[in-house]
Amino acid sequence: MRHRSLGSIALAGALALAALGGAPAASALAAAPAAAPVATAVVAPSTGARHHVEVFGEDGSIGRADAPAASPYLAGRPALAPAAGDGEVTSLLRSGEPAGKVDVVVIGDGYTAAEQEKFRTDAAAKWQELSAVEPYAAYRGLFNVWAVATVSAESGITGDPDRSTVRNTALGSYFWCEDIERLLCVDTDAVGTYAARAPQADLVLVVANTAKYGGAGYNVASPLGYDGIATVAGGNPRAGQIAVHETGHSLGKLADEYFYEGEDVYPAELGEPDESNISMSTADRLARDHAKWYRWLGLTSPDGGVVGSYEGGGYYPKGLYRPTENSIMRSLGRAFNLPGREAMIAGFYRHAVPLTSPTPAGTPLTRADRLTVDLPVAGTVLTWSVDGRELPQLRGRTVVNLATVPLPGPPGRVHTLTATATDPTPAVLDPTLRPHLTATLSWPTTR
Ligand SMILES: [Zn+2]
Structure with missing residues (x-):
């Protein structure tokens, strides 16, 4: 650089x-x-x-x-x-x-x-x-x-x-x-x-x-x-x-959105920066190319103003753009902007999972067992399935009594019970980040 x-x-x-x-x-x-x-x-x-x-x-x-x-x-x-x-x-x-x-x-x-x-x-x-x-x-x-x-x-x-x-x-x-x-x-x-x-x-x-x-x-x-x-x-x-x-x-892998007035124009030969919150492109171009924070363009951001392309960022006053005028990546005491918030949530989920259980996945279960799962984030959607078929009656239940779970077939047959949790937050729009917001746990369960 x-x-x-x-x-x-x-x-x-x-x-x-x-x-x-x-x-x-x-x-x-x-x-x-x-x-x-x-x-x-x-x-x-x-x-x-x-x-x-x-x-x-x-x-x-x-x-x-x-x-x-x-x-x-x-x-x-x-x-x-x-x-x-x-x-x-x-x-x-x-x-x-x-x-x-x-x-x-x-x-x-x-x-x-x-x-x-x-x-x-x-x-x-x-x-x-x-x-x-x-x-x-x-x-x-x-x-x-x-x-x-x-x-x-x-x-x-x-x-x-x-x-x-x-x-x-x-x-x-x-x-x-x-x-x-x-x-x-x-x-x-x-x-x-x-x-x-x-x-x-x-x-x-x-x-x-x-x-x-x-x-x-x-x-x-x-x-x-x-x-x-x-x-x-x-x-x-x-x-x-x-x-x-x-x-x-x-955590967010975000770039700095501040810049130095005396610095040169960003050298184009360095190419498009890797970070999600600075770009060589203006808003029109981001929208056309479906690049960086284009999904947030025109929306009101928690740090104030509307998401667009504001010139200056990544230490350069010219040649790089940032999503909002003044987010915390530019000045302390400010909020994360919408693209920054999305990156932070994705970052949290790189280290943490939306579904845990005191019963480790893979632990053999029987109809006498009672299974508990934890959803650390409010609003997380929880579904249950047996052998890949959803059980709508168990939707959202964090405690499941195995005796009440319908397990088809003869006694002694082993089924797979699966819990799937997804954080449906509207603060993450990028579909490539969504897989981090979902987790599944499965247990072999004997009828
Ligand atoms: Zn910084």
């Missing part, structure tokens, strides 16, 4: 964030005035891996930088200290078996042994902020939330309240990362060590013990399965929005 050099973006971000005060999201980076250098800059190691990260301004604007994978405040100290309670996993929300759910792992940093209750309170508050946003709110039943405790030697994190404050913490979290005050970086390897303690990690959120606004979104692929890390200030209620935006990338 032919982007502006990351170094200059980081610097522009630093300047813009130092000057925040209601600058419009799109022009925040370009409009940055010069800022005086600060003597006590955090000096990251000059070698070692770096990650692309996103920077979130207090006014909702979003920019990019790149940051070291390692924290300069964690050098030489192992993750998972021998302190009592360190690495302990608590379930904040358990909807079902991890294999069939989206597993959110919330890891604390800067909480001492005496502050573990505060950590769990902050972690629960972050989940509340995230899950208050649609489509999370309607799909809470697809999620497990795990809190992984870290025990830090000191309370609070580096860079709070000021640049000269250094604190010894389990994950080495720090403000002023890459000279950007609100960029809250962390040691990503240490995060991975703690995330591995949870039964499964599809989404990772680091909650730092600070009320100072800030966070970061890391684009980082882990062998554990997550492909992003969001860091947020645990005591700052607006910081939860950072996690919402970040999950647009990790």
Whole structure:
């Protein structure tokens, strides 16, 4: 990709964030005035891996930088200290078996042994902020939330309240990362060590013990399965929005809809982007080609306005279009737009299933058994069939007494009892996504 050099973006971000005060999201980076250098800059190691990260301004604007994978405040100290309670996993929300759910792992940093209750309170508050946003709110039943405790030697994190404050913490979290005050970086390897303690990690959120606004979104692929890390200030209620935006990338596979005023025209030779929410095509062309978000064109979007093609997106002010004027993929505090919401729901169902049962599929059943299934999402349509023939009288029943199920043929014959659940949500229009919204479970049942 032919982007502006990351170094200059980081610097522009630093300047813009130092000057925040209601600058419009799109022009925040370009409009940055010069800022005086600060003597006590955090000096990251000059070698070692770096990650692309996103920077979130207090006014909702979003920019990019790149940051070291390692924290300069964690050098030489192992993750998972021998302190009592360190690495302990608590379930904040358990909807079902991890294999069939989206597993959110919330890891604390800067909480001492005496502050573990505060950590769990902050972690629960972050989940509340995230899950208050649609489509999370309607799909809470697809999620497990795990809190992984870290025990830090000191309370609070580096860079709070000021640049000269250094604190010894389990994950080495720090403000002023890459000279950007609100960029809250962390040691990503240490995060991975703690995330591995949870039964499964599809989404990772680091909650730092600070009320100072800030966070970061890391684009980082882990062998554990997550492909992003969001860091947020645990005591700052607006910081939860950072996690919402970040999950647009990790769960929804969505592109950024913001852009830099000073950036060039999107180079056509790069071709059509893979993401579902940016395109080289205008609305007319999307409609003609049946491409990207064409099914949503002309409909009123939850983030305001009508779905169409708005020029600017994917960091370029020209040559790429986005579906709406200002969704959360452009500015924090906004709703997902209709195509974004569709992508998020599809993303939830890549990790979670619309039908589960305490009786594993394939378990042999007899007429003496009573079978229970769970539908985690309200409105899910449930049907039952025997040997492929639907039993209309059982439609919607989540508890089935096998004695009442008509099983044809002689005693001893084995039939296949099948439950099929489908989420009929009108928020997903793309037929290629619909198979994710359906699940079946079958059990051999002896008459
Ligand atoms: Zn982003």
